[in-house]
Amino acid sequence: MGKKIESLLKIQKIYGINGLFLEFEKFKESEVIMSPKLTKEKLLEKLAQEVKNCKLCPLWKTRVNIVFGEGNINAELMFVGEGPGYEEDKQARPFVGRAGELLTKIISAMKLSRNDVYIANIVKCHPLKEPDPYLRNNDRPPNEDEIKSCLPYLEKQIEIIYPKIICCLGSTSAKVLTRNDLPITELRGKIFDYYKDSKIKILPTYHPAALLRNPSLKKFVWQDMQLIMKMLGIDQ
Ligand code: URA
Ligand code: SF4
DSSP states (O other): OHHHHHHHHHHHHHTTOOSOOOEEEEEETTEEEEESHHHHHHHHHHHHHHHHTOOSSGGGGTOSSOOOOEEOTTOSEEEEESOOOHHHHHHTOSSOSHHHHHHHHHHHHTTOOTTTSEEEESSSSOOBSSSOTTOSSOBOOOOHHHHHHHHHHHHHHHHHHOOSEEEEESHHHHHHHHTOOSOHHHHTTOOEEETTEEEEEEEEEOOHHHHHHOGGGHHHHHHHHHHHHHHHTOOO
16 A cells, blocks of 8 residues: 555656545445545546647647547557547547447447546547548658657556556557557567556557448457457456
């Protein structure tokens, strides 16, 4: 317990919060059990507030909404995609378009729901080819500068949520979080350590949008999801 408090204090300090504010959850045989739940909630709220007016990269100019991420703040499994698309930008939620529907199905097949996991992206604003957010099929991957500007937000999110496994969806996410430049065909299905904390494991797989274009890749994603289920102790 001492270690847990120490690490929470460290995280709080990053956010300029001094002192202890832990939630005292229940008393059991005169032992005080402290839960980090409230603290995590507050830290994520504070981070979301910080991101809200972000202008660190040019993507702020064409965004309709920031897509911060959503899900269970105590999730053991986090999915990280590339960046918001058309629908995500309009709804301010990650993975709610066609690829998102498929991701929701994949999560159900893992005997989980979207409320059990946390879903985020490498960048929080929609990268566009043409500067019109109301044009469809206008997506592009984020560039190196955009990724560099936005990544610290995701790193803080990961530090607060502290999942056991991060599943990278697609090549952009896989390359950034494994710090490896190999193609996704090489990175998928392999387990890496998160560069900031080796207790967090990184497992890349194909992006659901790739599965929509090429359904023959589905079997590989399912293999990867089965490995994640095994690591999380979910019966198959
Ligand atoms: N593709 C992504 O990479 N992220 C989303 O949130 C939606 C589509
Ligand atoms: Fe800021 Fe990230 Fe949006 Fe760029 S993509 S403006 S860094 S929140």
